[in-house]
Amino acid sequence: MDSGSTCEVIYEHCFKKLNPTIKATRVNTKTLLVGFSGKRSWSIGEVPLEITIGEHPLSRTETLNFVIVKSDSPHNMLLGRTAMQKMGIVVSTIHGAIKFHTKKGVGTVLSVGEAGEETKKARRFLTISKERIPICDDTKEKIIVNNKYPKQMVTIGKQLPKHFKKEL
The missing domain is CATH 2.40.70 (Cathepsin D, subunit A; domain 1)
Incomplete structure (x- = not known):
């Protein structure tokens, strides 16, 4: 490819x-x-x-x-x-x-x-x-990007490295 x-x-x-x-x-x-x-x-x-x-x-x-x-x-x-x-x-x-x-x-x-x-x-x-193929239902998680707006969440992959999650 x-x-x-x-x-x-x-x-x-x-x-x-x-x-x-x-x-x-x-x-x-x-x-x-x-x-x-x-x-x-x-x-x-x-x-x-x-x-x-x-x-x-x-x-x-x-x-x-x-x-x-x-x-x-x-x-x-x-x-x-x-x-x-x-x-x-x-x-x-x-x-x-x-x-x-x-x-x-x-x-x-x-x-x-x-x-x-x-x-x-x-x-x-x-x-x-x-x-x-493993079931992928549990491969995502929702995180809060801005604590001022806790209801506005972003879905990310659970496999994302912790330092990337922290940067988000």
Whole structure:
């Protein structure tokens, strides 16, 4: 997930591994891409791909248009803002999770990293079934922000660190 990206990206090394039938749907277009550092490069085409997030029954499938990029990257693809909006994805980087709406309820995908990792590596995603997601009813609490107005309360997450609660 890359909320800073305006398009979906598939890196050339991943595109080359796709089924020949899928690769044949490639459209030769040139798109100017500007990276975080301001470096400019051109795409080498675009390809529509059907993407599924989650596991049945809490899954969602959409066809997204990916820009093919010739660049070294530890990633295979990036889903940008367009995908996030089209698929209704909400990202929580602090929790390493995404949530999204499905016909059967809200799906959740958690990011799982390797313990003791010193360098950032691509993470693999696991879908957690609805039965294994803890009930979140007791994860919020109401606090008074201004003692002059005790009836005006703010709802915050219980997991918020104490020093943040104190600052509020």
